[in-house]
Amino acid sequence: MNLLAPQAALAAGVLGALGLGLARRPSALGARLLALAAPIAALWLLRSEVPGVFGPLVGVDLKGLCWQLVIFAGALPLAFLSSGDDVEAALFLGSVLGMSLLAAAGNLIMLFVGLEFMSLPAYLLVARAGEGSPRLRLEAAVKYFFAGALGGALFLLGLALYYADTRGFGPAMGPLGLQGQAGAALMAAGALFKIGAVPLHWWLPDVYSAAAPEVAGFLATSMKAAAVLFLMRVVSLAPDAVFIRALPGVGALTALVGAFFALRQQRLQRLLAYLSLSHAGLLVIGVGAWAVLGRAQAAAASLLFYLAADALMSNGSFAFLKASGAATRADLRGYAAGAPGVAAAFAVLLFALAGIPPTGGFVAELLIFWQAVHAQLAVPIVLGAVAALVSLGYCLSLLRDLYFEEPGAALAAPQGCAASGARIVVLVCAIGTMALVFAPLFLRGLAGSVWR
């Protein structure tokens, strides 16, 4: 019985982490091992999953399996950098479990269960994980909670309207009526809330910049991947829904807002948050192109590749903040003189984030734009390209700060296990980003051999 084996592994991890908490002095090593072992086991067990429909609730398809691959892989850096707190480990694994349940959902009810399951632990994780004063984190977590609750409520309202029209929780059989159209649009709004698309993005910069860097990396990669899959599932319900025509425009607007607001940020984590918002915009354009192209597999594959590249770029750049201890752009001045290796890795990640050629980030952006060209989305492409140009500007200015500025006040580099772990994550992510350039050559063979 291989059905839902990855989910079972993650659930066992959650229970194990809580079980550690029953001890008088919970073992930090045990919590770390569990946080790392459960996602790896889930990745391993994913191989044995077979696509198919199992009962009314569970539907495993190739898209869900591929997305779980990215979700688990994107969660590994946070697992690797986990603090050894048993509750944090349980929250982290619970959130990943919710994402994989969402990926294996067979109908809308299960999709909602997955959505809530992945969101609730994430709110607590934002509040709990990290060092220093929790005041800002608490504020961000409350903001995140209310934004998420609003998104969930929109989705539920849409679900009710959709059910009233189609009498089902699956794909619509015929053309949608007025209620069904409104329901699909509301459900999509719930998904766009989770992605952080403009104008539903107001929570995102605050949450990403107040959370611990590694948690922000987790939210920007695994959570974003799950949210994009969520939006794609809603699009699949009713391919003729009216809201789909708005997706490329919303995506272009998000990309522009993210890129322009990042220009003025002095705090690095907030800058990366807006950059992540800009990437989310490109993803929404990609989903729009995928819908216009009749849900073509090639378009879905380009989204998957973008998310895989993002898992490396975003996790790596957020981990750099932890590794270097740099909080503002002023802290970066002349950093390369002190730590050439980490600085070079961060430079590679910046190149990738800006989409400059010899990196995976460039290939990923090219694939999305390529699909958008196929779908003949001229205006969103131009706006997305403008956003990419603008982000080029500050990514390059960060590089100038790193290499060509005189060091200001000496930055106290964080010592200890966590900082060296973060350094390893930065290096691995930078190497992976470079390696992804060659990935399109092998992907066809890989996809064929893993799930046959």
Added chain:
Amino acid sequence: MSALALFALAVNFVAVLGLTGLFANAGKLFGPKSVRVGDADLPYETGLPPLSPAHERMTVLYHRFAVLFVVFDVDLAFLLPWALNKPALTAGAMAAITGFTFVVLFMLAYFWRKGALECR
């Protein structure tokens, strides 16, 4: 999406607004409106004068009990459809529900151990 569907949606909208407004204000509309004088209008608890205002702020600790109660209540409600389906039960179903019950009991033990059931 015909005119009839639009009309139905409008009727639905008006009915929802009207009914919720009615329920919220039914007391004012249909309740007794006798004007009482003197001590008759004073609030009371079992014949005694009230000790404190009715709209008192409660400690947030009660909220924890409420949430825990709802969680375990819903969990146990899941046992009901299982029990009602007795003729169709297989060994696999038995194992599944045993596992589920174990998880619920484990969570109870967890909250107990962490002191969440103590009123502090």
